[in-house]
Amino acid sequence: QVQLVESGGGLVQPGGSLRLSCQASGFSSDEYVIGWFRQAPGKEREAVSCFGHDGYTFYRESVKGRFTISRDIAKKTLYLQMTSLKPEDTAVYYCASTLGLGVWCANTYAMNYWGKGTPVTVSS
Numbered sequence: 001q002v003q004l005v006e007s008g009g010g011l012v013q014p015g016g017s018l019r020l021s022c023q024a025s026g027f028s029s030d031e032y033v034i035g036w037f038r039q040a041p042g043k044e045r046e047a048v049s050c051f052g053h054d055g056y057t058f059y060r061e062s063v064k065g066r067f068t069i070s071r072d073i074a075k076k077t078l079y080l081q082m083t084s085l086k087p088e089d090t091a092v093y094y095c096a097s098t099l100g101l102g103v104w105c106a107n108t109y110a111m112n113y114w115g116k117g118t119p120v121t122v123s124s
Contacts, residue, residue, distance in 0.1 A: 016085050092119050
């Protein structure tokens with residue numbers, strides 16, 4: 001059973017930084033994609049950044065240059081370093097994954113495994 005547990009969210013002032021972590025367990029194959037998604041109040045869930053197959057990495061346009069996705073395979077942990085945070089980054093951030101080839105990692109609807117989310121609030 002795949003489990004994803006996020007941590008690291010919180011309240012931060014505009015321009016500040018946070019690092020989110022996602023502890024993963026239960027994967028039976030290396031053929032998975034994994035990434036970060038977010039959902040702001042009243043809005044649809046959207047992909048923020050993810051790792052696909054063959055070295056593919058996705059960033060949504062609004063976070064390019066500010067957010068960095070990384071992972072520690074030995075620790076089975078995914079990270080999202082967020083800098084220069086803006087109020088519009090306020091959302092619940094989720095770690096999500098799915099198994100199988102041919103999946104675009106930024107396709108929200110293709111993700112089969114989700115964490116419970118960690119809230120990020122950017123406000124002065």
